[in-house]
Amino acid sequence: MMLYGLLLAASLSTADGFSLSQSCPPSFELVAGNQCKLVSRYDMYDSLQNKGVGGTQTALPERRDGFSPQQIDLGRYLFFDPLLSGNHQQACASCHQPARGFADGKALSSGANGQLGNRSAPSLWNVGFLKKLFWDGRSDTLEQQALIPMLAEHEMANTPAKLLADLQANNHYPALFRQAFNTDRIELPQVATALAAFQSSLVSLNSRYDHYAHGYHQALTEQEIKGMNVFRSFVARCAECHTPPLFTNQQIAVIGTPEPDGMPFDAGAGVKPGWEKLRGGFKVPTLRNIALTAPYMHSGRFATLGEATEFYSKGRGHAVPANEDLLLHWHIWEPKLTAEEVEQITAFLGSLTDQSLTPQTPKRLPSGLALPSELHTELPPNTATSGATE
Amino acid sequence: MRAIFSLMTLVLIALPPVAVVLSGNALATTDMPAQAATCLACHSAATSAASGAPQLAGQQATYLQKQLQQFKNGQRGAAVSDVKGQQMAAMAATLSADDINSLARYFSKQQAEVITSSADAALLDQGRRQYIGSCGACHGAKAEGNMAFNAPALSMLSADYITLQLQHFKTGLRGKDKADKPGRQMALFSRNLSEQDMQAVAAYIGAGMP
Amino acid sequence: MKKTTIALALLLPVAFIAGQYFSGTAQQAPSLAADVSFSGGAAASNNAKKSVIDHGEVGQVHQVKPGQLIMDAVKAAQPGDVIQVFPGDYVETVYIDKDNIRLSGVIIDGKRPRLYGENRLNDAILYSGNNILIENFLITKYKGNGIMGQAGNNFEIRHNIIEDTGVYGIFPQLGINGLVEHNVISGIEDAAIYVGMSDHIHVANNEVFDSVAGIEIENSRHAVVENNFVHNNTGGILAFVTPGLPIKDTVDVIIRNNWISNNNTANFGAPGSMVAGIPAGTGILIMAADEVIIEDNIIIGNKTAGIIITDHQNAPNTTLDPESDPTPDKVMILNNLMYNNGYDTIAEAKVLMATELKQGQPDIIRVGNSNNSCINNPQQYITVGVSKWPACSFTNTDSVLNYLLDEPAAPRTVAAEEKGKYVYLGVCTGCHAYTGRLIGPPVQVIQSLYMDEPQALADYILNPLKKRDDYPAMPKQDYLDAETRLAVAEYMLNVGN
Structure with a gap:
C-alpha cells in the first residue's frame, strides 16, 4: 500500500532538499489568495442556525480551512518530526499515529521522557471542525492547542527557545518556513499555524455511513442499520450528543466514566473557573474512525467499543466515586440495552471508518532525524470505499 | 466507436x-x-x-x-x-x-533490442516523476503499452523520436483527425506538457527508464 | 378530540375580551421588532389550516395492510410517494431517511392503524428527511419516542393518538418549519410534545395529559403554542433553555389561548432528566428563555403556581453552560385568566412571598434575574417577584398568525455543476490528484482518455474494470445516483487544476 501513497509529482523532495507542495490536499480546493478550502458533499445541505448538527443530510459546522498548500505541507513535516520535542525523541505523530486513527492505541499516552500522562490521546480526524480542543475543552483554537503538548513537561517537553533555535539552525526548515510564511525568522506562531494547517486537512467524511446518509441505503448492512436506529433511538440516545454529521455536538458532558485503577478522579472541564458545575465533564468526542482508536474514554478505561457502549447501560452514575456529587448529563440514564443492541451499535460504529484522505507520512524529515519507530506501521487497508458485505 | x-x-x-x-x-x-x-x-x-x-x-x-x-x-x-x-x-x-x-x-x-542513451541525472529524475505520475497510467509501468487504452509501447523508442512525436501531438501534426480517438487523447494530454517536460520524459524512456 | 373542542369554545371569547389597549406606563417595556405590530387589528382566525409542506406532484401510493411491514413500503417509496397504512397492529420501528414521504394512517369505522411497541421496541417513528407528514396513527407501548424527527424540515405531525409511550410522545429536533396539531398524547415519562432545537414551529390544538411535561419548547426560536388543552401533567407548558446543547437559546415564543389546568400529577420523570426537577402543580414554566409572550390562556388549578419564571441558577438539577445566557429576559405576560393556582405551593415560593409581605396562593412566581420583562394588569393575579415589572407596550399578538415560514424551507437545490464539484473534491480527489499519481491515475490522464465522453466516464465509475496492472482496482461508486455520476464526470473532465 505504501507504494500507492507516493504522490510523486505534487510533493517534491528532491535529493538536494525539501520543497513544499503547491497543491491543496485531496478534498480541498485551491481558491484565490492561495487558500485551500474544504469541499464536501455535506455542503449540499443546510443545518439549523449553521451549527452543523442534525440528522443524515445536515451541513457540517464551520471549519478551520483557508491555509495555503505550503503551510499545510510544512505542518505535515513538523507533525512527523521529533525535532519538535525537547530530546528529539517524540513527534506529534508519536501519539497521533496515522495507522491508529491519529491516536496511539494506549490508554494513557507517555511523553518524550517516558512520563505517563493522565489522559488518552484523542483522535485528530476532523479536528478542524472542533471549537473546543483537549478532552476538557480548554483550548479554543488549533493554534493554541498545538503548542501546549509541545511545551508540556510530561509530553514533548520542549521550550520555545530550544524549539526555535533547533528549527533555525536546521539545514532545511528556514527555507521551508520562507516558502510557507515568507519570513526570514521562524517564530512560534508560525509553527502553531503550520501544525493547525496540517491538522485541518485530516478529514474523514466518506465512510459507508456517509454513503447511506447521502441516500445510498445499500451502503449499510441490516445489522448496521439496526445499530444506527438503536444509536439514534431515544432509548440509547447516543445521537443526542454524538450528533451527525460529525458524531459530536461539541459540548462538555458529565457522564461519570470510571478512572483506571489507581488513578485519582479527573475533574475534567470542572477545573476551569466558571465551569464548576461541569466537574467530571469532558468534551463529547467524535465517533468517526472510532473503530480504530481503542481504548476508549478520556482515560482509555474501556478496551473495546462493546465495553464502552455497555457503560451507558450499567446505571446512571454507577462508576462515580462515592465522595463525588456530579451533575450527570440528563441523557445518562438506564437504557437497559440488550446484548444484541450493544452488538448492533458496535457494528454501526464500524461503518464510520474512512481513512481515504490519510496524508502521506514523509519518507525523510527535514531535521535529518529518523521517523520515530512507532510510526513504522503500515496503514490498515482503507475500508471507506468498499461496499457493504452482507 | x-x-x-x-x-x-x-x-x-x-x-x-x-x-x-x-x-x-x-x-x-x-x-x-x-x-x-x-x-x-x-x-x-x-x-x-x-x-x-x-x-x-x-x-x-x-x-x-x-x-x-x-x-x-x-x-x-x-x-x-x-x-x-x-x-x-x-x-x-x-x-x-x-x-x-x-x-x-x-x-x-519480434523482440525489440534495448538501446539506451544517457542523460543528465536531474533530467532523468524529472522524467521519472513525469512518467510515473502521468504517462505510466496508460503506457504501463515499464512503457510496455496497454491495449486497454490503445496506448502503444514506448520502451523501444529513442528519446529523439519520442520528443519529436510529443511535439507533433502538441502542435497538432498528430491527433487531429476526428476518427483518431487515441491520437486525439494523446494530443490533449500533450498540451499539459512543457518543452522541458517532454525532454525529460523522453530522456527517461530513451535511457531505458533507469 | 371532544375535549379540545370544548376548550376552544371557552377560549375564544376570552381572546376577544382581552383586546384592551394599555398605554405604556413602562420605561423598560420591551419593544418588539418594528415590522411586527402587536397593538391590535382584527383578530384573524388562528385555526386556519396551513400546510408547511410543498409536496409537489403526488407520487405513487403504497398501501400497507395488517401482516405487512410499514418499513417495506418506506424502503420502496420514492420522494413524493404516499404510504397508506390500514387499521390493524404494526409491531416495528419505522425510519424514514428520505425526503417528501406522506405516512398516512387510514381510519375505517373509527379504527386507526396501531403502532405497537410491546414495551420492547425503542421508537415508533424516526425521520430525518425533509417534508415528512405523519398522521392518523395510534402509537403505544414504545420505550423511546412515539414520533422523533432528526433535522427534518417542513414536517407535519397531526391527528395522532399517542399513549403510554416512553420518553417523548412527539419530538421534532433540529428542524425548521413544522406543524404539530390535533394530537392527543398521554402517559409520557417526559414531555408529551417536545420541540427541541427547532425554529418556526406551530403547536396547536393538541390535548396533552397525564405526562410529566405537557408541551416543551426547548432551545428553539419562533414558536407559537396555542389552543392546546394541557391538563393533569406535572408541568403544563414549558419554554426553556437546556444548558449544554449546541443551540444555545430559546427566543420568541408565544403561548396563547391554551387551557392549562390541574397539572398536579406527581413527578414521575426519570432521575436526572430536566423535567424531574419540575414541581408538580406548575402551569407554565419559563426558564432562561427570552421573549416569551403569555397571552389569553386559562390557567387554573395548578397547585404550585400558574406561571413560574426562573433562571438557571435557581433551577434544581440544572447545570450551567458558559455559552448560554441563564436569564429569562423580555418575558411578557399579557392578560390571562388565572384562578385557583398555588394553593399548595412549594416552600421556596412561600419564602419569596414573605419577603414581599404577600399572602395567598401565587399565580405567578419569578425567581432569579429577569431583565426587561413586562406584565399587563398585574392586579388580576397574585404574584411574587414581578411587582417592579412595567406594563407591556401592547395587549395582544393578533397580528401574528403563526411563525411558520411563508415558503417551506427548501431542501437546498444544488446545481448539477456544484453537485459534481462536491463529489469530485469530496470523493475523487482522495485517489486522483490533478497531476501525478496518487492511488489512481491523474485527472489529466482521465481527461485525455474520456475527452468528450462524460457519460462513458459516468458509466465506468459505476462499474470499473481493472485496466492497469500496476494500479489497484477502483472501487464501484455505485452509491452515487446516475445524475450525480454524470455531474461528477462532467466536472472532472473540465476541472482545471
Whole structure:
C-alpha cells in the first residue's frame, strides 16, 4: 500500500532538499489568495442556525480551512518530526499515529521522557471542525492547542527557545518556513499555524455511513442499520450528543466514566473557573474512525467499543466515586440495552471508518532525524470505499 | 466507436500475447513478409538512431497497422514541416491492406533490442516523476503499452523520436483527425506538457527508464 | 378530540375580551421588532389550516395492510410517494431517511392503524428527511419516542393518538418549519410534545395529559403554542433553555389561548432528566428563555403556581453552560385568566412571598434575574417577584398568525455543476490528484482518455474494470445516483487544476 501513497509529482523532495507542495490536499480546493478550502458533499445541505448538527443530510459546522498548500505541507513535516520535542525523541505523530486513527492505541499516552500522562490521546480526524480542543475543552483554537503538548513537561517537553533555535539552525526548515510564511525568522506562531494547517486537512467524511446518509441505503448492512436506529433511538440516545454529521455536538458532558485503577478522579472541564458545575465533564468526542482508536474514554478505561457502549447501560452514575456529587448529563440514564443492541451499535460504529484522505507520512524529515519507530506501521487497508458485505 | 472497439477486441483475441520472446536478438526470418527488409533499413535497432525512425519490433500490431493506414491515407505525414513523416507516407503508399496487416503482425512478434542513451541525472529524475505520475497510467509501468487504452509501447523508442512525436501531438501534426480517438487523447494530454517536460520524459524512456 | 373542542369554545371569547389597549406606563417595556405590530387589528382566525409542506406532484401510493411491514413500503417509496397504512397492529420501528414521504394512517369505522411497541421496541417513528407528514396513527407501548424527527424540515405531525409511550410522545429536533396539531398524547415519562432545537414551529390544538411535561419548547426560536388543552401533567407548558446543547437559546415564543389546568400529577420523570426537577402543580414554566409572550390562556388549578419564571441558577438539577445566557429576559405576560393556582405551593415560593409581605396562593412566581420583562394588569393575579415589572407596550399578538415560514424551507437545490464539484473534491480527489499519481491515475490522464465522453466516464465509475496492472482496482461508486455520476464526470473532465 505504501507504494500507492507516493504522490510523486505534487510533493517534491528532491535529493538536494525539501520543497513544499503547491497543491491543496485531496478534498480541498485551491481558491484565490492561495487558500485551500474544504469541499464536501455535506455542503449540499443546510443545518439549523449553521451549527452543523442534525440528522443524515445536515451541513457540517464551520471549519478551520483557508491555509495555503505550503503551510499545510510544512505542518505535515513538523507533525512527523521529533525535532519538535525537547530530546528529539517524540513527534506529534508519536501519539497521533496515522495507522491508529491519529491516536496511539494506549490508554494513557507517555511523553518524550517516558512520563505517563493522565489522559488518552484523542483522535485528530476532523479536528478542524472542533471549537473546543483537549478532552476538557480548554483550548479554543488549533493554534493554541498545538503548542501546549509541545511545551508540556510530561509530553514533548520542549521550550520555545530550544524549539526555535533547533528549527533555525536546521539545514532545511528556514527555507521551508520562507516558502510557507515568507519570513526570514521562524517564530512560534508560525509553527502553531503550520501544525493547525496540517491538522485541518485530516478529514474523514466518506465512510459507508456517509454513503447511506447521502441516500445510498445499500451502503449499510441490516445489522448496521439496526445499530444506527438503536444509536439514534431515544432509548440509547447516543445521537443526542454524538450528533451527525460529525458524531459530536461539541459540548462538555458529565457522564461519570470510571478512572483506571489507581488513578485519582479527573475533574475534567470542572477545573476551569466558571465551569464548576461541569466537574467530571469532558468534551463529547467524535465517533468517526472510532473503530480504530481503542481504548476508549478520556482515560482509555474501556478496551473495546462493546465495553464502552455497555457503560451507558450499567446505571446512571454507577462508576462515580462515592465522595463525588456530579451533575450527570440528563441523557445518562438506564437504557437497559440488550446484548444484541450493544452488538448492533458496535457494528454501526464500524461503518464510520474512512481513512481515504490519510496524508502521506514523509519518507525523510527535514531535521535529518529518523521517523520515530512507532510510526513504522503500515496503514490498515482503507475500508471507506468498499461496499457493504452482507 | 463501439464497432471499432469490438473489432479491436477481436484482433486482440486472435493474436498471441505481445512480446513473444525469440531466441537471441536475431529477427526471425520465418514468415517474414517481403517488404519487411525494406522497413528494417531504417527501423531496425541498428539503423534507427541514424534514421530517426522508431524501432518497430515488439510494437502492438493494431498500433502499427493503424499508423501505416494513417500514413497511407494522409492522416499522418502529410504536413510539409513533417519531413520524416512525408518520407514514411511515401513508403506507406506502396503498401496494400494485406501488406499492412502482415507487416504489423510480423513486427509485433519480434523482440525489440534495448538501446539506451544517457542523460543528465536531474533530467532523468524529472522524467521519472513525469512518467510515473502521468504517462505510466496508460503506457504501463515499464512503457510496455496497454491495449486497454490503445496506448502503444514506448520502451523501444529513442528519446529523439519520442520528443519529436510529443511535439507533433502538441502542435497538432498528430491527433487531429476526428476518427483518431487515441491520437486525439494523446494530443490533449500533450498540451499539459512543457518543452522541458517532454525532454525529460523522453530522456527517461530513451535511457531505458533507469 | 371532544375535549379540545370544548376548550376552544371557552377560549375564544376570552381572546376577544382581552383586546384592551394599555398605554405604556413602562420605561423598560420591551419593544418588539418594528415590522411586527402587536397593538391590535382584527383578530384573524388562528385555526386556519396551513400546510408547511410543498409536496409537489403526488407520487405513487403504497398501501400497507395488517401482516405487512410499514418499513417495506418506506424502503420502496420514492420522494413524493404516499404510504397508506390500514387499521390493524404494526409491531416495528419505522425510519424514514428520505425526503417528501406522506405516512398516512387510514381510519375505517373509527379504527386507526396501531403502532405497537410491546414495551420492547425503542421508537415508533424516526425521520430525518425533509417534508415528512405523519398522521392518523395510534402509537403505544414504545420505550423511546412515539414520533422523533432528526433535522427534518417542513414536517407535519397531526391527528395522532399517542399513549403510554416512553420518553417523548412527539419530538421534532433540529428542524425548521413544522406543524404539530390535533394530537392527543398521554402517559409520557417526559414531555408529551417536545420541540427541541427547532425554529418556526406551530403547536396547536393538541390535548396533552397525564405526562410529566405537557408541551416543551426547548432551545428553539419562533414558536407559537396555542389552543392546546394541557391538563393533569406535572408541568403544563414549558419554554426553556437546556444548558449544554449546541443551540444555545430559546427566543420568541408565544403561548396563547391554551387551557392549562390541574397539572398536579406527581413527578414521575426519570432521575436526572430536566423535567424531574419540575414541581408538580406548575402551569407554565419559563426558564432562561427570552421573549416569551403569555397571552389569553386559562390557567387554573395548578397547585404550585400558574406561571413560574426562573433562571438557571435557581433551577434544581440544572447545570450551567458558559455559552448560554441563564436569564429569562423580555418575558411578557399579557392578560390571562388565572384562578385557583398555588394553593399548595412549594416552600421556596412561600419564602419569596414573605419577603414581599404577600399572602395567598401565587399565580405567578419569578425567581432569579429577569431583565426587561413586562406584565399587563398585574392586579388580576397574585404574584411574587414581578411587582417592579412595567406594563407591556401592547395587549395582544393578533397580528401574528403563526411563525411558520411563508415558503417551506427548501431542501437546498444544488446545481448539477456544484453537485459534481462536491463529489469530485469530496470523493475523487482522495485517489486522483490533478497531476501525478496518487492511488489512481491523474485527472489529466482521465481527461485525455474520456475527452468528450462524460457519460462513458459516468458509466465506468459505476462499474470499473481493472485496466492497469500496476494500479489497484477502483472501487464501484455505485452509491452515487446516475445524475450525480454524470455531474461528477462532467466536472472532472473540465476541472482545471
